Amino acid sequence: MKKIVVILVLLLALFKPNTAVAQDLLKSTDLSTLKVDYLSDTDIAKIKSQLQTNNVTIDQAEPMALAKGMSATEFAKLKIRLGGTTMVKSTTVKTENIEDDQPELTRKQEKIVNKKVKDTLNSLVFGSELFDNPTLNFEPASKLATPVNYILGPGDELQVSVYGVQEYNASVPVSLEGKVTIQYVGQIPVSGMTIEAATQKIKGAIARVYSTVRSGQSQVGISLSRIRTIKITIIGSKQPGNYSVSSLSSVYNALFLGGGPSKNGSYRNIELLRNNKVFKKIDIYNFLVNGNQSDNIGLKDNDVIRIPAYIQRVTVEGQVKRPGIFEMKSGETFKDLINFASGFNEFAYTASVNVLQKTSKDFKVKDIKASEYGIYKPLAGDVYRVSKILNRFENRIKIEGAVFRPDTYSFYEGMRISDLVNQADGLKEDAYTNRATIVRLKSNLTTEVVNVNLAAALAGDEASDVALSKEDVVTVYSILDFKEDYKITIDGEIKKPGVYDYHDKLTLNDLxxxxxxxxxxxxxxxxxxxxxxxxxxxxxxxxxxELYNLEITADTNEQTKNFTLSPFDVVNIRRMAVYEKPQMVKISGAVNYTGKYVLVQKQEKIYDIIQRAGGLTSVADLNGVKIKRPIQAKQIEDLENVNLNLGKKDSIQNKLEKKLKEDLKFATIPVDWNKIVKNPNSNTNVTLFAGDEIEVATYNESVKITGNVLLTSEIPYDKGKGFGYYLNSVGGTDAKGWRKKAYIIYPNGKAGVSKSFLFIRSYPKVLPGSQIVVPEKPETRKMSTGEWVSIGTVLTSLALLIVTAFK
Incomplete structure (x- = not known):
């Protein structure tokens, strides 16, 4: 028996240091004896609570624990247990009805979801938009401090913490009997008490158990960690029914959940019933108009919000800042109604307002004067129309034209034209003073013109200084208005030809x-x-x-006499008789010196350029000399102007124009070089134009065959062979080849085609470097059996007709 007692004492001695250390991990000075394996889940929970209270993470506590003698192995075990242990009495108790995404320090409450439906039926009713906006829900904030007058009840949960010399931390719910249970303290009734009173009561109960609390060495903290859910009922809303809401919810929050008043619901006489009695009447207009939330009181369990039908509604239309349908209470005046509508806008006619009223039989119209706004009491169904001010002025007068400040000015009785001119800072230098006009609006809204001698009026002549009327428009003319806008034209060899403004004394040199x-x-x-x-x-x-021929000095742009010009003169600067810039051609291929050459003579020949280029080389093909001449824009324009009478829908001419513009950039001119050498005056010795390109081909001892042949190839040239030999050498034509239309392209760009005479077809001679092209046969449509039958029928009918005619 003694051995058992000794073992128990040793175990208690080993356990107590670990427990003491667990209760104060941060304040302990020696952690060398701490064994994590001996710590219970409750001890681990206390350590975690201590770290949270001091706002220290486990990683931040590691260097402190190691410095106090705790081994790295034991700390690793502690870190694992702190990360995986579920605290029985911790503040974070998660259920399906608790928001998981809130921070730990946030008060927990059930999530309340309500889908909003846009109210299109009551969109004009003032206040309806308050319950359509999902961002304005009056939901109580869970992060705010608990109100001191908050009444506790079953379902609430308190966070009780003892810190100091002794420590204790637990979340204690309020039971159905209205009590909270604290370890070692017992059950304490708190239901129906405010959070402030319950805090004092719980502190007193803990102080009776914890001596350090009585002595002040330890402190007690109590907060509301979870809010209970209460049941309320809403009647007369768009979505009436029973709702589960937070115990911190208010009347406006509940009305938002219910969608606000229904179609005929009142916004100003909403009743809050508590214990079967009207506890409070709510007027939403206090909040909408003044921002006053005094009616937005907290709710209690089993409260009923009743929204009765409205008694009196009126409509405001027209020039107010917030037109719509408004609910009126007994005793309120039209001035209150305009206040609900945020007042008149800047274009409103405020002297009187027209109202359409309903009687028991029909409608009637009434005008409310401005003096009656504070005493007139609106009736149910009234429709108020606030009209717009007239688009006219009671004291406007206008001056325009040759004054320094043309503008609109205010008119006063006795105002004369000299007064208005002085108000506009006087006449400009170009003002025409012999006459000014006044366009005047007569009483029947027609206009008349009054002429004024402005010079006499400003000189003090009372008869000329006409008295003005409101809405007069005074026009002061400028002498520049009567001056014609003269122009002058210059063209020819000038850098900026065109039309210029004419000025007095303008000379040719100036222009x-x-x-x-x-x-x-x-x-x-x-x-x-x-x-x-x-x-x-x-x-x-x-x-x-009239023509004037003058001479100028081109180097100085000056004319000796400096001829004075007149309006609408046309000046032409002539071009020099001889003024041509050097023009060049290009030569490439088998010549000694390729490149660009300037045309020296007006009629420079191809023979001359080739001779200047050093003549043909030894590898030059004498049959391969040609000229590539750029197609000029004028040639395309001439083609476009030619009518080929092909019809509007025919595309031949369009294709030809497109080919010249996009595909063909040069026209090829074949040259017979042998003929030129024998006779330089031969017509094949072509005169060159600027931009021409001479190409001299290199001698090629083969013949190329392309097109619709079985094999596209080059065959060595054989002097004694003809056209058919080369076609046969590539296997002949294919199924689509059109042999009789085959042609040959010589090295100088000239083409040769086959000819026929008395069913005898002759083909062009083949030269080295030539290219034989076999085109494709055009597609022909075969006649159908029906067409052959039709032809036979016609022939039979003709035969019968001939036989009948000779009988």
Whole structure:
């Protein structure tokens, strides 16, 4: 028996240091004796609570624990147990009804979900938009401090913490009997008490058990960690029924969940019933108009929110800031109604408002004067129409034209035209003072014109200083308005030809400088054409204009006499008789010196250029000389202007134009070099144009056969063989080949085609470097059996007709 007692004492001695260390991991000075395997789940939970209270992570506590003698092996065990242990009395008790994504320090409550439906039926009712907006739900914030007057009840959960010399941390729920159970303290009734009163009661009960709490060495903290759910009922809303809400929820939050008042529900006489009595009447307009939430009181279990039908609604239309349908209480006036509508807008006619009223039989119209706004009491069904102010002015007058400040000014009685001109900072220098006009609006809204001698009016002549009326429009003319807009034209060898403005005393030299000066090709001759002016017609003079021929110095852009120009003159700068820039051609291929050459003579021949290029080389093909001439834009334009009478839908001409524009960039001119050598004056010695390119082919001892043949190939040239030999050498034509239309392209670009005479077909001669092309046969449609039958029928009918005719 003694041995058993000794063993128990030793075990207690070993366990107590571990427990003491577990209760204060951070404050302990010696952790060398701590054995994690001997710690219970409750001890691990206390360590975790201690770390959370001090806002320290396990990784941050590691260096401190190792410094106090704890081995790395034991700390690794502790870290594993802290990461995988479920705390029985911890604050984080997760259920399906608790938000999992909230931080640990956030108060827990059940998630309340309500799908909002856009109210299109009551969209014009003032206040309906309050319950359509999903971001405005009046949901109580779980992160705020608990209200001191919060009443505890079954379902709430308290977080009780003792810290200091002694430590204790647990989450204690309020039972159905309204009590909380604290270890070693017992059961404490808290239901029906405020959180403040319950805190004092629990502190007193703990102090009776924990001596360090009585002495002040330990402190007690109590907070609300979980909020209970209460049941309420909403009647008369868009979505009436029973709702489970947080015990911190308010009336507005419940109304939002219910979708707000129904179609005929009141927004101003909502009743909160508690214990079968009207506890509070809610007027939502206090919040909508003034932002006053005094009616937004907290709810209790089994509260009923009743939304009765409205008693009186009116409609406001037109020029108010918030038109719509408004609910009115007894005793409220039209001034209150305008306040609900946020007042008149800036275009409203506020002197009176038209109202459409309903009687027991029909409608009637009434006007409410501004003086009656504070005493007139709206009736159910009234429709108020706030009209717009008139688009007219009571004191407007306008001046425009040659004054320094043309604008609209205010009119006053006795105002004269001199007063208005002075108000506009006077006349401009170009003002025409002999006459100004006033366009005046008469009483019947027609207009009339009043003429004024402005010079006399400003000089003090009372008769000329006309009295003005409101809505007058005064126009002061400018002498520039009567001046014609003169132009002058310059063309020819000038850098910026065009039409320029004419100014008095404009000279030819001035115009030349304004137009950028002469070009390098300008001659000294200038021709000026001037319009003729006469009051009578002179039939003896056939000229339409007068011509002036002048001479200028092209180097200085100046004219000796400096000719003075007149309006609408046309100046032409002539081009020099001889002014041509050097033009070049290009030669490539089998010549001694390829490259570009300038055309020296006006009629430079191909023979001359080849001779300048050193003549043909020894490998040159004498039958392979050709000229590639660029197709000019004018050639395409001439083709477009030619009518081939092919019809609008025929595409032949369109294809030809497209080919010239996009595909063919050069026209090939074949050259017979042997003929030129024998006779340089031969017509094949072509005159060259700028941009021409001479190509001299290298001698090629083969013949190329392409097109619709069995084998596209090059066959060595055999002097004694003809056209058929080369076609047979590649296997002849294929099924689509058109042999009789085969042609040959010679090295100089010239083409040769086959010919026939009396059923005898002759083919062109083949030369080295030539290319034989076999085109494709055109597709032909075979006649059907029906067509042959039709032809036979026609022939039979003709035969019968002939036989009948000769009988």
């Amino acid at each position: 030349l400088i304004q137009a950028g000066g002469l070009t390098g090709s300008a001659s000294k001759r200038v021709e000026i054409a001037r319009m003729t002016k006469s009051e009578t017609i002179d039939d003896a003079n056939p000229n339409k204009v």
